[in-house]
Structure formats: structure tokens, C-alpha cells
Amino acid sequence: MGFRFRRSITIIPGIRLNLSNGLPSLSVGPRGASISVGKRGTYANLGLGGGLSYRTRLDRAAAASNTAAIERSESKEELRNTLQSTIEQMESATRQIINVHTLTPNPAQGHSMNELRDHYVKAVTSPYAFAAPERPEKPVIPPAPIKPTIELETGFLKKLFESQEDRQERYEAALAIWERSMLDWEREKALVEKRYQSTRMAWAEQYALWQFESSNHQAMITTNIEIALGRFDSDSVFFETILDDALQNTDWPRDTSISFEVLPEQSLIKLDVDLPEIEDLPQSYFILNRQRTEIVKKEMTQKAIRETYARHVHGILMRLIGIALYALPFERVSICGFTQRVSKATGNLVDDYIIECDVDRSAFQEMNFSSLDNIDPIVAISRFNPNRKMSTTYVFQSITVNGFTNI
Known part of the structure; x- marks a missing residue:
């Protein structure tokens, strides 16, 4: 079973971020009165009503030099403050995407078996909905x-x-x-x-x-409740429906494909996730120029890009484990992550597995879910002895999963 998530997400009310070709594009403010920052520049957008709107570029002070109001020092300072605020908002939004693990739910606050059992009895004795x-x-x-x-x-x-x-x-x-x-x-x-x-x-x-x-x-x-209760503990389709609903209602910063299988007799959830490519994450960051009148793009170092990618990959696993254990009161999660590449042997696209992890509920719940900002997802996943080949400079190599190696 698999599905896809939306590419655009709302980070916090009033801030919308999109990842495209490695460059983030950010809109700050309510619709009709916002500031947007992207590879084409920084713009102020103002809706005037009746289908009319006003749009002006903010990151080129020289373009507004013929406007007396902008020439005033207080207006220049206001522009600088606006640009600085935009940079800070953008950095905050980008951090929340990279540190996706901070949205991991606490499994202890999730569904109990009694709650699911009551839901199951009601569902199987009602029309199919x-x-x-x-x-x-x-x-x-x-x-x-x-x-x-x-x-x-x-x-x-x-x-x-x-x-x-x-x-x-x-x-x-x-x-x-x-x-x-x-x-x-x-x-x-x-x-x-x-x-x-x-x-x-x-x-x-x-x-x-x-x-x-x-x-x-x-x-x-027309089946009676006793028969329904007898089927509950082994009805994998029901548990998969619960997990599917939880995943469908989860926002991700990119198109994400997830396959899963639920084995209630083993109290086990198996997840297979198509991880982002390293090129999907930001390859640069943004600062103000020396005069604080224009937003400037700076390229990240290759090591910084790889570290960011490793943190994001481990954060995805951590969040998915939390979602699975929150949705279903099972004891174990087995999760694998892969990327897609062109095989040098065949020239075809293949799934290249780079990380695998088995997690027990009791060990996972030892995390302090009220302080996720202080958790490094790479270190957190390392506690569960993951199957991975990652160098000290955050370079991933292919791994064997369930006795199979990609070629």
C-alpha cells in the first residue's frame, strides 16, 4: 500500500514554504498582504480589492531610488527591518523542514487497544462507509x-x-x-x-x-458482537486502515511515498519509505548584503549539505516511528528507507536502501517528547542500532535489507 503527500506545506499560520529545485520560496503574511522571497527576488504583495493588486520588489533599493519616500532614512531602516525579518522567518521555516523530527508525536498519548476495539465493533456492525x-x-x-x-x-x-x-x-x-x-x-x-x-x-x-x-x-x-471481537485481534486490514488515516493526515515538505504492512499477531508495524534525494533539500541559504538592502544567496558547503540531509533522513524515520506507535498500540516498528538511482549495471532506476531500523515501543518512549528541539535525530536513531553505512562526513552507502542488495 502506498500514497503521496502534498509538496506545499503550511509551517505556521501566515508562513507558506515550497521546495523546488533545492531553492526555498517563502511567503510571509496573510493572503492579500504578504512578502514573498524566492530565487526571483523579494516582493511585497498587496490586494486592493475588486480583482486589483499591487506588487513591488523590495530587494533592490536602487530600483526605488526615484521615490522620495524610500530615500528617507526612516523608510530605509524600515526596509532593512522588513528584509531582516523575512530572512529570520525563512530560516525558521527551513529549520522546521530540516528538523522534521520535532513534529514526532508521543506514542504514550496515542490510541489504546480498548479505544480501537470499541471503534472496531462499531465499524463492523455499521454500513460500510x-x-x-x-x-x-x-x-x-x-x-x-x-x-x-x-x-x-x-x-x-x-x-x-x-x-x-x-x-x-x-x-x-x-x-x-x-x-x-x-x-x-x-x-x-x-x-x-x-x-x-x-x-x-x-x-x-x-x-x-x-x-x-x-x-x-x-x-x-448482521454479525454479532462476540464474533466481531473474536476477529479484532487478527484483523490486519482494520489496523492498516487506522495507520493509513494517520499517515494521510500528516503533512510533509515533499512528495513522499510510504508502503506499510501491519502484523497484529506479532504486534509489528513494517514501514518502507521513499526518502528524498539530497538534491531535494536546500543547497544554499540567504543573508542580507553589507548595506542590508538586498537579500543575497550563499551556497552551502558539501559537508553541510550532507549533514543536513542525514539529519533530515533520520528525522523522517523518527517521525514515522512515532506516528506508527501513536496510531497503533503495538510493540514494534520495523522501518526501511531508500532513495532512487540509476543502476550502473542495467541503466534502470532501482531502489537503493540506505537505512533500516527496528524499534521497541518501550525504548522509543524513553525520549523526552516535551523537548524534541534538543534531540539530534541521528543520535536518537543510533540508539536502536540501525543497519546503515554512513561515514563520519555523512556519506551514505547501499545496505542489504532482508537478504537483498540493490545492484
Whole structure:
């Protein structure tokens, strides 16, 4: 079973953050009166009503030099304070995405077995109320880059005086760019198609299960409570429905695919998560320039990027473990995380497992859930002796999971 989460999230009321191509884009303030920061600049947005709006760029003081009001020192200081506040809000939002473990729920405050048992009896003696799973939409793949021809577009004079050698050289340069673009396009197309097929297969399984359960449920509406209670302890579909509902109501900062299986007889929850690629996380940060009049992008070091990625990966595992133990009063969680890469042996996209962890409820609940800000998720997951190959500089290598190694 699998599903996908929304890409855009609301961090706190009034702040919306989006991750795209490694660059965060942030909107601060209520709709109709906000400041947005992205790779194209910093803008103030003001809705005037009646479909009219006003938008102006804030990070170029020179662009407003012809406005007398901006030239006043108090207005400049106000601009600087606004930009500084925007940077701080952006840093805060980015930290909350990287430190996703701080949203881990406390399993001790989750569902009890008695609560689920009462819910189960009520559910199996009532009409079937679950809607059919929605079929995923087929992704739209952009057209392939157009291959250049020897007769490249150029001005009349250049065509008139350009030599055959120059034209051939210009064509070969354009052809090289096209070949690189085609490689990028083919990789992206293969990745999109593979993920769609995975989602489509997951939907087909869910839909077949829904049809089966709907038919069975209608047949057993008249079943007495004693028989229902006898089925409760081993009804994995019911427990998977509870876990699925908890995961569906969880916001993540990127599209995330999770498969899971519930084994009530073993008091075990198994999770398989498609982790983000390191390129999905921010590769840069933002500061004010020396005059404090413009927002400037700074590139992060490679080690800092890898450390951020490792912290985020371990934070995802920690949060998922907490959600699973909160949703279901089971004793164990087994979780695996993988990324997707192109196999050097076959050229196909493969699932590359990089971390695996088995966790007991009692050990997990030893964490101080009222002080998650002070917990390092890498250290926290390390307490459970995870199966991983991570260097001291936060480089992950492939691991064997359940006797299988990706090639």
C-alpha cells in the first residue's frame, strides 16, 4: 500500500514554504498582504480589492531610488527591518523542514487497544462507509528538447557573412547542448514514469482490497458482537486502515511515498519509505548584503549539505516511528528507507536502501517528547542500532535489507 503527500506545506499560520529545485520560496503574511522571497527576488504583495493588486520588489533599493519616500532614512531602516525579518522567518521555516523530527508525536498519548476495539465493533456492525481510493492522475511529461538543425536561427547579416566552418561550429555547440538536455529529459521522464507506475500499482492494490472489504462488510453487518471481537485481534486490514488515516493526515515538505504492512499477531508495524534525494533539500541559504538592502544567496558547503540531509533522513524515520506507535498500540516498528538511482549495471532506476531500523515501543518512549528541539535525530536513531553505512562526513552507502542488495 502506498500514497503521496502534498509538496506545499503550511509551517505556521501566515508562513507558506515550497521546495523546488533545492531553492526555498517563502511567503510571509496573510493572503492579500504578504512578502514573498524566492530565487526571483523579494516582493511585497498587496490586494486592493475588486480583482486589483499591487506588487513591488523590495530587494533592490536602487530600483526605488526615484521615490522620495524610500530615500528617507526612516523608510530605509524600515526596509532593512522588513528584509531582516523575512530572512529570520525563512530560516525558521527551513529549520522546521530540516528538523522534521520535532513534529514526532508521543506514542504514550496515542490510541489504546480498548479505544480501537470499541471503534472496531462499531465499524463492523455499521454500513460500510469508506470511499473507494481515488485513481492517481497520469503525469504530464513535457515534450523532449527539439534537436537543432544545421540551419540555425540567426540574423540576416550573420547568415550573409558567416562562413561554413563557423556555422558548423555553432551547430555542433548547439547539438552538444541538446544532447545534454536529452539525457536530463530522459532521466526525468524515466523517474516520473517509474513513480507513477508505483503509485498506480499501489492504487490498484488498494482498490481491489476496497472492493473485497466492501463486499465482505456488507455480508457481515448482521454479525454479532462476540464474533466481531473474536476477529479484532487478527484483523490486519482494520489496523492498516487506522495507520493509513494517520499517515494521510500528516503533512510533509515533499512528495513522499510510504508502503506499510501491519502484523497484529506479532504486534509489528513494517514501514518502507521513499526518502528524498539530497538534491531535494536546500543547497544554499540567504543573508542580507553589507548595506542590508538586498537579500543575497550563499551556497552551502558539501559537508553541510550532507549533514543536513542525514539529519533530515533520520528525522523522517523518527517521525514515522512515532506516528506508527501513536496510531497503533503495538510493540514494534520495523522501518526501511531508500532513495532512487540509476543502476550502473542495467541503466534502470532501482531502489537503493540506505537505512533500516527496528524499534521497541518501550525504548522509543524513553525520549523526552516535551523537548524534541534538543534531540539530534541521528543520535536518537543510533540508539536502536540501525543497519546503515554512513561515514563520519555523512556519506551514505547501499545496505542489504532482508537478504537483498540493490545492484
